Amino acid sequence: MTIHATKPSLYNQTVGEIAAMRPGAAAIFRKLNINFCCHGDVTLDIAAKDQGLDVSFVEQALCALDVEDLPASTKLSSGELTEYIQxxxxxxxxxxxxxxxxxxxxxxxxxxxxPDAPAGVALLLRAIEGELEVHMKKEELILFPAMRWTDTTLDAPISQMRHDHNDQGVFLERLKELTDNFNLPKEACRSWQALYIGLVxxxxxxxxxxxxxxxxxxxxFETGRYKGISGAGL
Structure with missing residues (x-):
């Protein structure tokens, strides 16, 4: 008698873990409007339900992906990954x-x-630029150097970075609202088209x-968090 091993369910895995460990998952999540970056700690089951999706359909799409190899980012050391991000x-x-x-x-x-002019986009982009610059400086001057030279937990600064990311996620949602999800009117000029391409x-x-x-x-570098696989060292 042949025994066929069943694949473990993805239902109870977080969307962040799935996106990190399954090549192509991020593209599927983007297409289905599942937030895997700022809300990556939500399980697939809950994330699908929040979008009114059948979780079985989402899991089938994810399981159809080729997962023989891990995403390149997971193979980088922490030092290499911080340099790549910068x-x-x-x-x-x-x-x-x-x-x-x-x-x-x-x-x-x-x-x-x-009537469809993207009023307020320039002001919003200035806010994004200002907040993002402060955030990136904190990473470049404090957090990333610490990650390159230590393997201890860095819960406090990472917690602040996650909070910043949530704020950036709010900015992106507002950007979609101001541009009608980047939908151009038929008469949009080339500058308008170029703007929306750049915003996307x-x-x-x-x-x-x-x-x-x-x-x-x-x-x-977080206590009790999912630690990933190869590349987790310095």
Whole structure:
């Protein structure tokens, strides 16, 4: 008699763990509007129900992914991962957000009488830029150097970083509201189109940035948190 081993259910795993350990899961979560970065500690069962989704359908989609290899980020040491986050995300945010602010000011001014004009986006982007700069500086000057030189827990500073991430998540939701989820009117000019393309990229980058920290990097230095696999060392 052949005995077939059953795959463990994903229902009770958190969406953050799933996104960190299952290649392609983050893309599925984004498509289904499941928040796996700022609310990565929610189980798949609860996250699916919150979106009105059949958890069995979501699990089937996740189980269909090829999980023979782990995401590259999980294989990086903590030092390598902090350096990657700084070069890939911190530097990108600093370069692109000011450009988006200038572009949004132009679009708001030119199309101020249009009913779908993204009024308030430039002001919101300035707030995002300011809050994000303070957050990134704290990581670059305090938290990341500590992670490169210690394997002890860093619960207090990480707790503050998670709080900052929640605030950034609120900013992103507000950005979607102001742009009707980045839906362009048919008559949108090229500047308006370029603005929304840039805003979508910013949103995706920031979601991935928060995900890598919340679900891959931070748990390595938190008491009682999921510790991940190879790469957790310094």
């Amino acid at each position: 070069s890939r995300y911190h530097e990108t945010h600093r370069r692109e957000i000011p450009e988006l602010i200038m572009l949004s000011r132009k679009v708001e001014a030119v199309h101020k009488d249009h 990229k910013l949103t995706n980058d920031l979601v991935e940035h928060i995900h890598l920290e919340n679900n891959v990097l931070f748990p390595r």
